[in-house]
Amino acid sequence: MNRDDPRHAADVRRIGALIIGDEILSGKRQDKHLVKLIGMLSSRGLRLTWARYVGDDHELLVDALEQSFSSADAVFCFGGIGATPDDMTRQATAQALGRPLLLHPEAARLIAQRCADMAAEGKGSADMTTPENRQRLKMGEFPEGAAIIPNSFNRIPGFNVEDHWFVPGFPVMAWPMVEWVLDNHYRHLFHRGEQIDRSLLVYETAESVVTPLLEAIESAFAGIKVYSLPSVGENGERRHIELGVKGVGDVVEEAYLSLRHGIIDLGSDFDEV
Helix, strand or coil, rough: CCCCCCHHHHHHHCCEEEEHHHHHHHHHCCHHHHHHHHHHHCCCCCCCCCCEEECCCCHHHHHHHHHHHHHCCCCEEECCCCCCEEEEEEEHHHHHCCCCEEECCHHHHHHHHHHHHHHHCCCCCCCCCCHHHHHHHHHEEEEEECEEECCCCCCCEEEEECCCCECCHHHHHHHHHHHHHHHHCCCCCCCCCCCEEEEEEEECCCCCHHHHHHHHHHHHHHCCCEEEEEEEECHHHEEEEEEEECCCCCCCHHHHHHHHHHHHCCCCCCEEC
């Protein structure tokens, strides 16, 4: 099956994020996409597996995209799809796939509509032969075989190719586009095999003391992952460790009870989260 076929989404095992832009790495702007994407996924019973930040560097972008295209992951890519010199995502994507950039006919139509809307507001020309509008049309040049992602904010679309979903860096545009992708292409995955997380806070106990217990639980319960999040006691809190188990199905509760009993056996003071 061609990975561009939406039915390929059924095969996706992991979801990743690629957040692009020098302005994020320099600190000129703070990234808001990561937390928002995690929330959008979580509300649908999905979870983010990995995330990567990349600046406006063509070679680094090509390398990052080649790696993610080689996987079966669904990847949400934020930023760099405009038409200024520092926008390199479309070009890097085409190179990573070994495909030419082509003006997408539906994207061209939508961009022309946007230019007409702006002209009606006295903010430009509807003539698509002007230098300004010809430059705007470059935003509709996508790798061969790409499909568009509708943009309800200003019509200028994003694009999809090989389970990668490319949206602008502006949250007001990007977030509704990501929600459209999730609701139209991954709805069949919502709340299917949803991950369960159970944890407790263990006080005044060293990680070295609880590590054997965590190792035993992960070995005893198939599909379970354990975790340990220590705190040194900031803001007047007691020094503690959040210990937890996560996975899918009834085995999570079994593993959690084993963890709880193990902490009782150690004699540690704890609270359930």
